[in-house]
Amino acid sequence: MPDITQLNLMIVDDDEFAIELFLCALEELEIQTCETACSGQEALALVESRQSVSPLDLIICDIEMPDMDGLALLRHLAEVNFDGKVAVISGLDSDILRMARDLGKAHNLDVLGAIQKPIQKEALALLLDQVFNEPFAPKPKPFGKRSVSADAIQFGLDNDEFTLFFQPKVNVQSQCVFGAEALIRWFSSEFGGIVGPDEFIPLAEESSLINAITERVIDMSIQELKRFKAEGHRLKLSINVSMLNLSQLDFATNLAAKLKNEAIDPSDIILEITETALMRDATNVLEVLTRLKILGICLSIDDFGTGYSSMSQLQHIPFSELKIDRSFVYGAGENDSTRRILESSASLAQQLAIASVAEGVETREDWDRISALGIDLVQGYFISKPLPPEDFSTWLREWNGLTEN
Numbered sequence: 001m002p003d004i005t006q007l008n009l010m011i012v013d014d015d016e017f018a019i020e021l022f023l024c025a026l027e028e029l030e031i032q033t034c035e036t037a038c039s040g041q042e043a044l045a046l047v048e049s050r051q052s053v054s055p056l057d058l059i060i061c062d063i064e065m066p067d068m069d070g071l072a073l074l075r076h077l078a079e080v081n082f083d084g085k086v087a088v089i090s091g092l093d094s095d096i097l098r099m100a101r102d103l104g105k106a107h108n109l110d111v112l113g114a115i116q117k118p119i120q121k122e123a124l125a126l127l128l129d130q131v132f133n134e135p136f137a138p139k140p141k142p143f144g145k146r147s148v149s150a151d152a153i154q155f156g157l158d159n160d161e162f163t164l165f166f167q168p169k170v171n172v173q174s175q176c177v178f179g180a181e182a183l184i185r186w187f188s189s190e191f192g193g194i195v196g197p198d199e200f201i202p203l204a205e206e207s208s209l210i211n212a213i214t215e216r217v218i219d220m221s222i223q224e225l226k227r228f229k230a231e232g233h234r235l236k237l238s239i240n241v242s243m244l245n246l247s248q249l250d251f252a253t254n255l256a257a258k259l260k261n262e263a264i265d266p267s268d269i270i271l272e273i274t275e276t277a278l279m280r281d282a283t284n285v286l287e288v289l290t291r292l293k294i295l296g297i298c299l300s301i302d303d304f305g306t307g308y309s310s311m312s313q314l315q316h317i318p319f320s321e322l323k324i325d326r327s328f329v330y331g332a333g334e335n336d337s338t339r340r341i342l343e344s345s346a347s348l349a350q351q352l353a354i355a356s357v358a359e360g361v362e363t364r365e366d367w368d369r370i371s372a373l374g375i376d377l378v379q380g381y382f383i384s385k386p387l388p389p390e391d392f393s394t395w396l397r398e399w400n401g402l403t404e405n
Contacts, residue, residue, distance in 0.1 A: 007131060008054055010035035012043040012061035012073065013089070018117065022060075025121045029128065040068030044076055056084045058112070058131055063090040063100050071103060078107035085110045087127055091117040098335060148200050150207050152190055157212055162186050164220050165386035168395070169238070169357060169379045172371050177399060179236035179270070181379065182221045183386050184213070205244055214245045218255065221269075222262050224389050233396050238270040238300065246273070247284050252291035259295075266296040270321060273301055286317070293318050300357070304345055322349040326360020326380070333365055346373040 011022050011034060019036050026034055035056070037043035043059065050056060059077070063070035070088055077086065086109045088100045097114040104111040112130050115123050156162055166180040186195040204210040217239060225237045245251055259266055271292065289299060300321035324345045332339040342358075349356035358370045361380030370378055384395055 007031060007128065008035075008050075008057045008084075009033075010037060010043065010046060010056050010059045012037045012040065012059060012065070012070070014038050014062065014065045018062070018119075022119055022124075025119055025124050028121055029125055031128070039065060040070070040073035040076065043073060044080070047077070047080065047082060056082075058085045058087065058128075060087045060089055060115075060127075062117075063088055063092060063096070071100060074100070074104045074107055074109060078109055082109065085112050085131055087112045088114045089117055089119065090114075148191075148195060148203055150203060150209060152188070153200055153204055153209050153213075155190065156186055156188060157209075157216060159189070161188055162213070162216055162220075163388070164217065164224060165388055166224070166392040167379055167386040168384050168392075168399070169236075169377045170383050170399075172367075172375060172378055177233075177235065177396060178377055179238060180392065181238040181272070181386075182217060182224070182240075184217055184240075201242075205242055210242050210244050211248060214239075214241055215254075218258060222258060222264055225264060225268065226262055227389070228393065228396070231393060231396075233393075233400075236268050236270055236298070238272050240272045240302065243273065243285060246288045249284055249288065252288050252295065255292070255297070256295050267298065270298040270300050272323065273299060273317075289317055303359075319354055321355045321357060322352075323357040323359055324375070329358045329366060329370070329380070330360040330362050332369060342369075343373060346375050349376075350374065 009026075009031065011019060013019050013022070013036075016038070019038075023034060023036075035046055035050075037046055040061075043061065047056060047059070059082070061070045061073050065073075068076070070090070074086065074088075086104055088097060088104065088111075090097050090100065094116065097116065101111055101114040112127055115127060163185050165183045165185050167183060168180050169178045170176070171178050184197060186197075186200060187193070188195045201210070201213075204213050221237055221239050225235065228235050255269075256266070258264075259269065292299065298320040299317065300323055301317075301319045302323050303325040304322050322345065324342060328338055328342045328345065332342045346356055355377065356375045357377040357379060358366075358375045359379050361367055361370060361378040361382045363382055366380070367378060367382055384399075387395055
């Protein structure tokens, strides 16, 4: 593990006395060097000057500053594709600190957390320990501003640039592997690396390409599921689908034919339904979902609690599984509102007699909290990051060996 004392760190605060206190705390923690900036503009200049020489590992910024405040600095760091970690500090109340932290995450920055001022050495030490031991996976490094087009997506489909990674779902009580979620990855030759789903799925949903992408994911998922079973693994595979896929009246019959041709039991497939698209043709969608249930395919409502129609959909659609969004799981111990939403979601699943899944379980504390609430399944980096098929097979063998012993 890298030496924490060699951390490339910068503190951004317009209060010189606060910076002195911060540097004293760092010295007690045996961190000898730290860049300082008294404004957001100065911080950005330092980020750019160090980018090609010795990039910063962590920026800690105050929220309240004249001219460019901490909130604006977070936005500008996202615009320059800063790929280090970020933390926010402030003497304001905890709700504002939490909102600033969530804003950084909304900008797709790697936010470690938020600390109340005045800085305490113990709180700072806990924060710094996360820099090289952070459970979240590092995000793919951006390639600057790029415009993903429908033609680029079609090229990717035509040239087999899309592949699947798998993230396991584990039973909380038995600790046995229940299944895995199939996650699409685009290794684009045009853009020279990974293009995240957030960059191409919305465009695909605006065009007819979402149907081709989902069909490709289903085809690859079926083949990998066959391979996993041939290796002796009993798994259920979760596949993400859009409401736009489900508005196609032949979706259920086409999926049934694919499963029959490959001798896959329909009950081994779970379709996770996202809320990125409106239910524009509710009648067609309900017909397709009814056919899927008749086939024995399980339905899961994904990212529960983040979409305005979640509760309405639970009334009308026979879901078998409720996936609680990671924003209500990770760090629920630090925020009363988040914890209450998590508890209510777990209780709702129990009352409806459907399976519950907690996404974003990143720490032992998260696992213990989920277990205490009686949630059935967990998924997150505390168990495993998403893995390519071969690595997932290896992980399965190792995990099963551990649980058997």
